[in-house]
Amino acid sequence: MHIEYEQLRDFLLDSGLVTATELDAAQSKATESGQKLGDILVSEGKLSEDEYRRVEAHILGIPFVDLTKLRIENTVLSRIPEPIARKHNIVAYRESEGELEVAMLDPQDLEAVEFVRRKIKLRILPRLTDTTSMRQALVQYQKSLKQEFGDIIKKEVQATGDNAPLGAMSILSGLSNEAIRSSERTLDLKKLAEDLPIVRIVDTLLNHAILQHASDIHIEQYEKELIIRYRIDGILHDAMVLPGAVASGIVARIKVLSSLRLDEKRLPQDGRFKIADKHTNQEVAFRVSILPTYYGEKVVMRLLPDTVRGFTLEGLGFHGSALEHIHDAIRQTTGMILVTGPTGSGKSTTLYTILDILNTPEVNISTIEDPIEYQMPRINQTQVKPDIGFTFASGLRTLVRQDPDVVMVGEIRDRETAMLSINAALTGHLVLSTLHTNSAAGAVPRLLDMGAEAFLLVSTINIAIAQRLVRRLCTEKDRYTLTPIEREKLAEKANLDLVLATLREEKVIDGKATWETIPFYRPKESEDSKDGYSGRLGIYEALKTTSDVKELVMKSATAGDIQEAARRTGMMTMVEDGIFKAVQGLTSLEEVFRVANE
Helix, strand or coil: CCCCHHHHHHHHHHHCCCCHHHHHHHHHHHHHHCCCHHHHHHHCCCCCHHHHHHHHHHHHCCCECCCCCCCCCHHHHCCCCHHHHHHHCEEEEEEECCEEEEEECCCCCHHHHHHHHHHHCCEEEEEECCHHHHHHHHHHHHHHHHHHHHHHHHHCCCCCCCCCCCCECCCCCCCCHHHHHHHHHHCCHHHHHCCHHHHHHHHHHHHHHHHCCEEEEEEEECCCEEEEEEEECCEEEEEEEEEHHHHHHHHHHHHHHHCCCCCCCCCCEEEEEEEEECCCCEEEEEEEEEEECCCCEEEEEEEEECCCCCCCHHHHCCCHHHHHHHHHHHHCCCEEEEEECCCCCCHHHHHHHHHHHHCCCCCCEEEEECCCCCCCCCCEEEECEHHHCECHHHHHHHHHHHCCCEEEECCCCCHHHHHHHHHHHHCCCEEEEEECCCCCCCHHHHHHHCCCCHHHHHHHEEEEEEEEEEEEECCCEEEEECCHHHHHHHHHHCCHHHHHHHHHHCCCCCCCCCCCCCEEEEECCCCCCCCCEEEEEEEEEEEECCHHHHHHHHCCCCHHHHHHHHHHCCCCCHHHHHHHHHHCCCCCHHHHHHHHCC
16 A cells, blocks of 8 residues: 555645645655655644544545544454554454454554464454554553452462551562561571562562553561552552561662662662563663661662653643744754753653754764663763762763763752853853753742853853643543633633633634633543543743843843743743643643642
8 A cells, every 4th residue: 555645745735734835845855855755744743643644544545443432352452462563553453253453553554464464364454543542552451461460469468467567468479477587587688689589579569560650669668567659640659568577688689680789778879770571572771769767778769761762842742832942942052951840840851852852963962960861872971970079060071071062961959060051051062951940930040049140141041941740631531611710710820811822823722712611621530540640741831031031130030020021922831831731631720730839
């Protein structure tokens, strides 16, 4: 199956999706670069990926199928092995006598269709679907696995006596608590860490956390129990409670995986390790932090994908004028791009996504980080080591002598690092970094407090971005409209006229919609999610250093004054961006205000 250029051109022009000028320009780029016309149109934002797939399917005469509300039978789903389904974005969803209907993102992927046909020996009927449908269908592979892990945990629960804490769990198959205590007295920690039951515990915890899409694992020791908690979509949840006797073995096992000192229990330690996620064939990195507490050592493990490649600014939640301003800042060869927000707000992911955009053969990129969260090809990443005197400042001082075009400083924490970053931006480098402030406007006063000169800041800061992460609503959700009192309260916290104009400009709503008729959404409990949320996305504000902002910076104005000046030129605050996304049905107003008020 192949689409001729003339077919595609005629259909796009007739549908009004793309203008003739845009189509001709894209075709010229496609000819020069050797890329497909569709890839050019999508990369330039003229069409979304799903819109282009629908165009392809229509021209090829392939039906479109929505899987978001379809519960696929396990026997049908398992017709295509999960690795193949994920690699080729193809799932089986309906089977009839002698035929198997499969949903695909690329209806022209003949290799995948032929593979399935040879394996199953049925007539394959390809259907087009969208990314949301495909994502939800692939999740169904994992549901049985999640249940499997839950069964393992329940199966291994052992009674620890009348005084045992309610819900205490042990995955030490065939090993009693007394035997564990005896082991701790007679075996060294390394041997204990390699005991099969301890290995089973840790492996189960790690794999279970991956399947639950946890961002962090907390292992906390108390007098008689070991509490395991997962942070999922920014919220901590109790996962399980284990007898306190297994704590030493679990901590020792994690230390072995992280190449940390087993005999050091008095000082904090940081490490890192990777495991292969057998269900996706991808590696997951675990960043480990161990801290001594009263009853033992507390372990927190941050789960990180091994690479950030594939992320886009649009995928992170940027849109409209904020997205345009960021792309303008990225195109500059000098200056600073600052990302602000509290710990865990996704600042590093935003910076790495920008680095991925900048990462071309013509550009030399160096970073100085603490810690290195994602490993990226063709980027020189350096880890600071304060214990030997290798700090952000000393590392940055060396980096600028390495002839970089782009420098990323993990965080600006002190006056020396701030001044070196500003000087690097003044001397022909594009500098990316983070600050701990509550708003984009707060970045300037923070740097002034560190001793930076106002006239240098107005010459170097290209853009300041502030962000938070909000939980994403599931497909099933309750729809409602605001009451007059709710609209009045909302107007006190946001410029609703600006939000309404932006919604119309980006064609989220039609031109006649008003706040009286615009729907919002609340979470709804479902089989997939008890709280009605799954995953997270960002809400942002992007402050461009306009002439008005620069004038205020020179006067050492407050963050509030700078923000008001930026809002007068059309900047949406994080709350307003959150309202925009709540109208899209991506999140709820309650979630926006919960996060924005942190």
